[in-house]
Amino acid sequence: xxxxxxxxxxxxxxxxxxxxxxxxxxxxxxxxxxxxxxxxxxxxxxxxxxxxxxxxxxxxxxxxxxxxxxxxxxxxxxxxxxxxxxxxxxxxxxxxxxxxxxxxxxxxxxxxxxxxxxxxxxxxxxxxxxxxxxxxxxxxxxxxxxxxxxxxxxxxxxxxxxxxxxxxxxxxxxxxxxxxxxxxxxxxxxxx
Amino acid sequence: xxxxxxxxxxxxxxxxxxxxxxxxxxxxxxxxxxxxxxxxxxxxxxxxxxxxxxxxxxxxxxxxxxxxxxxxxxxxx
Numbered sequence: 405x406x407x408x409x410x411x412x413x414x415x416x417x418x419x420x421x422x423x424x425x426x427x428x429x430x431x432x433x434x435x436x437x438x439x440x441x442x443x444x445x446x447x448x449x450x451x452x453x454x455x456x457x458x459x460x461x462x463x464x465x466x467x468x469x470x471x472x473x474x475x476x477x478x479x480x481x482x483x484x485x486x487x488x489x490x491x492x493x494x495x496x497x498x499x500x501x502x503x504x505x506x507x508x509x510x511x512x513x514x515x516x517x518x519x520x521x522x523x524x525x526x527x528x529x530x531x532x533x534x535x536x537x538x539x540x541x542x543x544x545x546x547x548x549x550x551x552x553x554x555x556x557x558x559x560x561x562x563x564x565x566x567x568x569x570x571x572x573x574x575x576x577x578x579x580x581x582x583x584x585x586x587x588x589x590x591x592x593x594x595x596x
Numbered sequence: 597x598x599x600x601x602x603x604x605x606x607x608x609x610x611x612x613x614x615x616x617x618x619x620x621x622x623x624x625x626x627x628x629x630x631x632x633x634x635x636x637x638x639x640x641x642x643x644x645x646x647x648x649x650x651x652x653x654x655x656x657x658x659x660x661x662x663x664x665x666x667x668x669x670x671x672x673x
Contacts, residue, residue, distance in 0.1 A: 423662070430662075434652065434653055434658065435651065435653075438651050438652065442651050452653060452654055452657050455657050456660050460664050463665045534646065534648055534649040538649070549646075552611065554646075558611075559611075559613060571604070574604040574607060575600065577607055578600065578607060581639060581642045584642055584645070585638065585642060
């Protein structure tokens with residue numbers, strides 16, 4: 405069985421000059437980090453840019469010797485990504501909105517080759533439906549849901565990041581899950 | 597335990613955020629309550645749906661990051 409190298413070991417080896425460890429680290433976490441960013445900004449192109457910026461910031465922190473290895477790697481990366489997303493919206497002076505034309509089709513062509521077109525279409529439709537449901541949630545609920553489920557941040561970490569109590573963070577998650585269920589029921593959405 | 601607090605515990609359980617003693621207590625309560633089993637089932641169902649929403653960055657993005665790292669390497673040493 406293939407044994408997974410810990411983040412701590414990969415980071416240590418990367419800092420010592422083993423570039424391959426950075427690629428392993430990115431590949432290990434890329435989907436969660438990218439999905440978190442994508443769900444925050446709702447635009448695939450912006451998400452790609454912020455994904456790159458996030459990891460470039462990670463590299464600079466590693467190389468400057470400022471990385472605090474006591475914390476977990478993924479939640480730390482997600483915090484950087486979230487801050488960059490907030491900066492992005494501040495600069496563009498707009499808040500995230502639901503977009504339907506975000507270049508997704510162009511990027512999807514990379515994935516079509518992996519399975520047949522029909523399977524790919526069904527999967528894309530399902531993903532898009534779930535993303536739309538997430539985007540229908542109030543912003544505070546969506547934020548907790550995305551940071552907890554995709555960003556691997558604990559409720560305590562989310563509470564600290566968003567300046568609320570842990571009970572408030574948990575309450576927002578509770579409402580988010582309940583509201584998702586309500587939306588699915590009310591709109592008779594089939595996710596089978 | 598009130599309803600909200602119970603749901604919070606179930607959510608924390610589903611995300612492995614309870615201490616060992618809290619987890620043992622919660623599991624024992626769930627085993628003795630069909631209502632709690634249903635509620636946990638609903639949480640897990642929503643989590644399974646969320647798991648279906650996962651996106652992969654374009655390989656070019658990763659290439660850019662790796663090239664940036666190597667560039668940084670040259671500048672550092």
